[in-house]
Amino acid sequence: MTGLFSPSTQPPLTSRSGLLKATRSALFRTLFAAPGFILLAIMSLYPMVLLVQMSVSDVTIRNILGTWQFVGALNFITVMSSLTFQAVVVQTLLFVMLVLVATMLAGLIVAVLLRPSGGFSLVTQTTLILVWTLPPVIVGALWKFLFASDGAVNQFLLFTGVSESTIPFLSQPSTALVAIASVAVWIGVPFAGLVLKSAILDVPEEVLDAARVDGATSQQVLMRIVIPMIRPTLLILGVLIVVGAFKAFDLIYTMTRGGPGTSSTTIPYLGYTTAFETYQFGQAGAISVVAMAIVVSLAIGYIFAVRQEQR
């Protein structure tokens, strides 16, 4: 068995120097891995244990730093039966699906468009990546300005006649979540496009040529050859986009604070506001345990997707 703390190349353990070498190697690995493990144990793993404990305890602002009374599934029952939580689950699904589908489609278009390496393509690509590196808090402020009732987006819609009156994108429940999702797509497309572009460039040119010689249209080449060949990348990218959308906090906080009401709140965001705004830490724990269950299933899906690509 070659584990993390045992040497990968087995020296002869019978000789004394071999044993010494193996012990040294194990010591080296332990010392090298220890600082990272300690940081994760204190700041990531132990907090997850605490979170589970919090979800089955009566915890509010009064006793968050004190002792916790066990209350069984009470927090879960309270949370699950609340209309807000039910609406938030639906909103989370809607938000994640919107971001996934739009980012994938737009990413594919961008990848195909930027595939020919010309000067203008490069300028466009660089601009896109620059946007991807901007802090979300800045992108959020930027789009809050553009989405304002008297902002540029409304001006454009009025001017082109798409809309006849101004739309308060971020301050009405019916549009707030979709507006945030569209900004999440705007930030996500550069990354998706770049990843898909490099996957498409890996498709052998001869395969494409052979298809064209056989009379395939460029649409057929894309749908029947390119997409099946980059399927593993699509799968991995898909999981990454879903995770990114699920984790989204900064954009929601910056643009709407989850409102109006809770109309643009997602599950992890609701966990946060329940803890730090209404101070119901027990219920926040229950909401966050639900969020973690989703995370773990996404992680398992991701690991399978990666395995499949490596095969």
Place this chain on the structure above:
Amino acid sequence: MTNNSGGRLLSTLAVSGLFALYAVPILLVILASFKTNAEIVNNPSSLVFTPTFDAYRTVFNEDFLQALFNSLILATGSTLLTLAVGVPLAYVLARSPGAWGSIVIAVLIALQMTPAATAVIPQFRVLAALGQLGTYTGVILAMSAAALPYAVLILRPFYLSIPPEVEEAAQVDGASRLRTFVSIVLPLVRNGISLIGVLLFIGAWGEFLYPISFLNDQSQFPLSVLILQQQGFYGTQWNNLMALAILGAIPTIIIFTLVARRLTSGLALGAGK
């Protein structure tokens, strides 16, 4: 022939549209930062106006410099801590092909996917127990723990690409594991370390969730929090908010222009694998 040139025209138009979709919003924001608020209220997208530095003069004050300094401390501190513990951890994981290595990597993947909004809830109690609520150390610990799985997962493939013979040769020559690592392995993964260093710094620069959750004192908040607060303070003083956003983005833009090319190829590499 006509079909081909028509297609080329169409794709040039499409690329232009794509460029506009990203460049126009940025341009409008830059222009807004050089307007007076009266001009913005009158027409937020006007192209003809008398540029003024009023907004920059308003936001460039002592609070701004303090927040800039705080951002530097938090971003540098968390980047350095993450690298210090992540670089050796990624190496051990790259040299652990067995079941333990796989389990650790699976846990790291799950941790990387954990929403920060979820992690801060129990961390609040942990930091209180450590006496680190309201301190930079506490925020840096939390930010580094959040970034570590990401850093390790990106760094590991760089170690994997080093042929094992290189290290074995050094060890046959009698060099210790530590010396082999420092003098042979590290120089070979320099690119990976600088790539992840840049990504960590850019990520940490915009971070506001950890500071607003664990810090109390106004004088401790980084620039990202200042930008959030100015939305409230200035109401719809868009020129000031946009000027502040641009000033806040400058450090990441500078880093970006220094490493743009390497970042682009490195990202594609990291994501595909």
